[in-house]
Amino acid sequence: MNVMMLLEMASGAFPDRPAFTDGERGLTYTYSELFEAARLRAGSIRAQGASRMAKLDVSNLGTPLGLFASAWAGVPYVPLNYRLTNDEIAALLKRVTPAYLVTSSDRVDAFGALDDVHAVATDGFLDAARHVAPIDGEWAMDPDEVAVLLFTSGTTGEPKAAVLRHKHLVSYILSSVEFASAPEEDASLVCVPPYHIAGIAAIMSSVYSGRHVIQLPNFSAERWIELARRHKVTTAFVVPTMLARIVETLEAQGATNADMPDLNSLAYGGGKMPLSVIEKAMSLFPETDFSNAYGLTETSSTICVLGPEAHRDAVASTTEAGRRRLVSVGQALPGVEIEIRDDKGRVLGAGERGEIYVRGEQVSGEYEGKGSVVDADGWFPTRDAGSMDDEGFLFLEGRADDVIVRGGENLSPGEIEDVLLTHPDVADVAVVGVPDEQWGEAVAAAVVAKAGASIDVQVLKDLVKQELRSSRVPAYMDVWSELPYNETGKLLRRVVKASFEKTLA
């Protein structure tokens, strides 16, 4: 079992179909070209005696080539975040030596100088003439070999390296994608970072379904709209902040319709989608199917999907519970089980908030040097908090670590944020716990006003008191111009928390 097998099948079934196109440079690999290119680069990686292949660059043809060539050579593929500082990158590289590093030409000298790092420029990696000896023989089929090491963006301490074995990635693809199911004219616009699990998943599922990928290396809403129209893109994945920008840009252009008749499917995930954004998007893209995907690095990407039908049902629903489904992440994929448990490990019932646990063949839950955190029965604690309704629709409530403990009572920031977001003057909100002498922790809220609106702090506090109870009322509430997010749309709660702690100290 090896991810190379996915490419071998695609290359055998539709050799001349375009597989990947670099949306900036316009270069394309067909499926058979990618297969042969992987054979050649695998030879170079093995000849260097590398134990890992690292890639430190934006998305380009070297991204899928790196993944498959590593798999053929039998070394883990390690995509690194090119936005980190040089010191941070060097520290990560030292953990994966001896390494074959593919990076942008301006970084070759700096990182090639490190011990046991053989650095080549992306252009040189892509230039077939620089690779003289194709690998001899087939790839290993041992399902337990490591396919990918992904450094997670840890909030404290050293980043952890999540271990994804070939069995996890191949299981995910086999259970969620029908081979060769994409019509020949299908094209997918991929704009997620290549060092994100969604970027890895996009490569494999596009290859297995036979879809042409258009890569957008540096996201901007203008460029996304332009590429989607030019390449008649049929399917795309975005994080919530990207969709918000696309909606804003279309509205600023005075559009009432996105004018992308070919776009059949638009999926989103990676963070909480504001209700106002998804509602506007559904109105701008009336013919498009929307899906919301929830997954983690440690679960080989998607474990839950809210499909197009559920989106339309939620919008058309006349009940509050029905409409609320629009902010759910949907139901578990086939072969994936989900449970909500309390802090003593007891399984909770419908509607009760707790920690999300997941089990299935695609679940790794393992970190290099730290071993597996999966329990004896195969359950992985996600550290995400949430609840499930009576039909198995999952609702996310932030990270379990974000729970505020006030006077011995556990408060969910998500619950308080949901109430504040119902107020018409509120565009965005982050609720965090701050140290408090009397209560242990106190509730603090950073609130962003909608354009043209102003925030009345007392009105918002009263709203929380009325909808929830007095212990949930923020002791501190500040008005912010915007909230801090990372590039994949995750709210940086620790930044909000640090800001409150600084002003309160």
Added chain:
Amino acid sequence: MPKLSTGGRFKSAVCAGEIMVVTASEDDVTLTCGGAEMVAPGSEVADDAQVHPDHAVGIAMGKRYITADETIEVLCVKAGDGSLAVNGQLLLQKDTKQLPKTD
């Protein structure tokens, strides 16, 4: 044939078909394609090899095939004219639920 192991690959001895084992059982089994025991990927196929008429529905690339008790599952990685069987019992084609595209 010894026990199958996950990830193991076999080719048909009588047609172009090839498979990979997705789920293996603990038992010793005989895996056949076209009525003949499957062989290692690099093996030669005899020119006069023929698919048994009772095992001739064929297998399609990308389709998964399972035993009736679902203890053994294989993936067809190259199409062929022969049908798969374990201990003489034909395997069944497994349906993949068509999911919304998410990545």
